[in-house]
Amino acid sequence: xxxxxxxxxxxxxxxxxxxxxxxxxxxxxxxxxxxxxxxxxxxxxxxxxxxxxxxxxxxxxxxxxxxxxxxxxxxxxxxxxxxxxxxxxxxxxxxxxxxxxxxxxxxxxxxxxxxxxxxxxxxxxxxxxxxxxxxxxxxxxxxxxxxxxxxxxxxxxxxxxxxxxxxxxxxxxxxxxxxxxxxxxxxxxxxxxxxxxxxxxxxxxx
Amino acid sequence: xxxxxxxxxxxxxxxxxxxxxxxxxxxxxxxxxxxxxxxxxxxxxxxxxxxxxxxxxxxxxxxxxxxxxxxxxxxxxxxxxxxxxxxxxxxxxxxxxxxxxxxxxxxxxxxxxxxxxxxxxxxxxxxxxxxxxxxxxxxxxxxxxxxxxxxxxxxxxxxxxxxxxxxxxxxxxxxxxxxxxxxxxxxxxxxxxxxxxxxxxxxxxxxxxxxxxxxxxxxxxxxxxxxxxxxxxxxxxxxxxxxxxxxxxxx
Numbered sequence: 001x002x003x004x005x006x007x008x009x010x011x012x013x014x015x016x017x018x019x020x021x022x023x024x025x026x027x028x029x030x031x032x033x034x035x036x037x038x039x040x041x042x043x044x045x046x047x048x049x050x051x052x053x054x055x056x057x058x059x060x061x062x063x064x065x066x067x068x069x070x071x072x073x074x075x076x077x078x079x080x081x082x083x084x085x086x087x088x089x090x091x092x093x094x095x096x097x098x099x100x101x102x103x104x105x106x107x108x109x110x111x112x113x114x115x116x117x118x119x120x121x122x123x124x125x126x127x128x129x130x131x132x133x134x135x136x137x138x139x140x141x142x143x144x145x146x147x148x149x150x151x152x153x154x155x156x157x158x159x160x161x162x163x164x165x166x167x168x169x170x171x172x173x174x175x176x177x178x179x180x181x182x183x184x185x186x187x188x189x190x191x192x193x194x195x196x197x198x199x200x201x202x203x204x205x206x
Numbered sequence: 207x208x209x210x211x212x213x214x215x216x217x218x219x220x221x222x223x224x225x226x227x228x229x230x231x232x233x234x235x236x237x238x239x240x241x242x243x244x245x246x247x248x249x250x251x252x253x254x255x256x257x258x259x260x261x262x263x264x265x266x267x268x269x270x271x272x273x274x275x276x277x278x279x280x281x282x283x284x285x286x287x288x289x290x291x292x293x294x295x296x297x298x299x300x301x302x303x304x305x306x307x308x309x310x311x312x313x314x315x316x317x318x319x320x321x322x323x324x325x326x327x328x329x330x331x332x333x334x335x336x337x338x339x340x341x342x343x344x345x346x347x348x349x350x351x352x353x354x355x356x357x358x359x360x361x362x363x364x365x366x367x368x369x370x371x372x373x374x375x376x377x378x379x380x381x382x383x384x385x386x387x388x389x390x391x392x393x394x395x396x397x398x399x400x401x402x403x404x405x406x407x408x409x410x411x412x413x414x415x416x417x418x419x420x421x422x423x424x425x426x427x428x429x430x431x432x433x434x435x436x437x438x439x440x441x442x443x444x445x446x447x448x449x450x451x452x453x454x455x456x457x
Binding site: 013018020021048080120122123124125126127128129150153169188190191192193194 | 207211276281282283300329373426456
């Protein structure tokens with residue numbers, strides 16, 4: 001069973017629909033016990049970092065997710081869920097993250113070169129090509145430079161060692177990252193058509 | 207590079223997809239769930255759903271349909287129509303929407319944009335504006351294009367973005383349903399005023415109109431309804447055509 005962490009931050013619907021479509025046994029849960037029992041964990045998320053990390057802590061899930069991930073249970077953070085895996089975020093102030101992967105969440109706009117600002121709008125919304133590390137098991141069903149769907153204004157930076165996929169939008173955007181059995185995708189696999197479904201399928205098989 | 211997006215729009219009333227001309231003489235088309243599924247397969251980059259139902263009871267029907275649609279498509283879904291409060295945002299997001307489009311609700315209460323952006327993130331808040339020429343000026347209309355708000359379109363667009371809107375849909379009432387091309391003049395005037403992505407709406411009648419749109423304006427996406435609904439233009443043909451023209455699209 002894959003536990004889909006429910007800490008009151010939207011977007012679970014589409015993920016559930018995708019996993020259901022793939023025929024995967026999924027449980028949406030806010031129960032730490034269920035997270036412990038699960039074979040794998042997915043940490044979703046849309047919205048603002050500060051609000052999300054607060055909710056994750058309040059419902060007691062941040063501790064159990066950290067513990068399970070450190071034990072080696074496969075974890076996939078999606079979009080804001082990926083950002084939460086890092087040490088900190090600079091979105092509306094400075095917030096501490098789960099600290100499972102080294103790096104910080106930064107503003108795309110602030111980091112973009114001045115010359116790039118005119119040509120690349122922020123938020124980074126839309127379908128962008130994904131340059132992947134083809135050897136990563138997360139990408140075993142997709143090809144290099146296929147399109148995935150992004151919606152975000154902040155991105156993971158100072159995390160070169162864990163980057164396994166990227167897209168260009170005025171700057172190199174961390175598309176996906178990995179540290180051991182912890183994965184994160186900035187894009188939304190559940191919104192990236194067949195390519196995205198194939199990434200989710202690969203995660204369920206790692 | 208981000209691709210240009212092709213977005214079919216489904217106006218849903220009382221559970222059916224409808225299509226009007228210049229916002230009037232609405233006529234029924236088909237089952238929204240079936241159509242959404244078709245567009246997902248056909249290569250649409252995103253779908254927009256507008257609920258143009260008036261009554262509260264029928265809104266529940268819309269939510270049910272929305273859940274069904276969201277279960278069958280694996281591309282982004284923007285939902286709008288009668289969004290007046292944070293509760294409305296919550297409802298449609300729980301039904302599977304990815305982005306929420308506000309129009310009259312934000313004109314009545316601009317603070318809704320700030321509140322929603324803070325709660326759900328800027329990328330979730332889409333400001334949809336219906337714009338029409340009045341005495342040579344671009345003015346914002348509300349209530350489905352019936353009421354002149356007296357707001358200047360450029361100022362409202364800028365204000366909404368400052369408040370936290372992450373995307374704009376600019377719908378030209380003057381070209382809506384006329385099928386003679388997007389409102390290049392209006393879009394060229396308004397899109398450069400904002401830093402966020404702009405979706406053009408109103409006027410698409412043929413493939414050339416999309417090439418024209420992307421070549422002449424800086425907008426990120428083209429939205430259309432009837433030409434896709436009535437299959438006058440197939441999305442796969444359109445994308446192939448745009449690619450040949452050097453416009454990057456997802457194929």
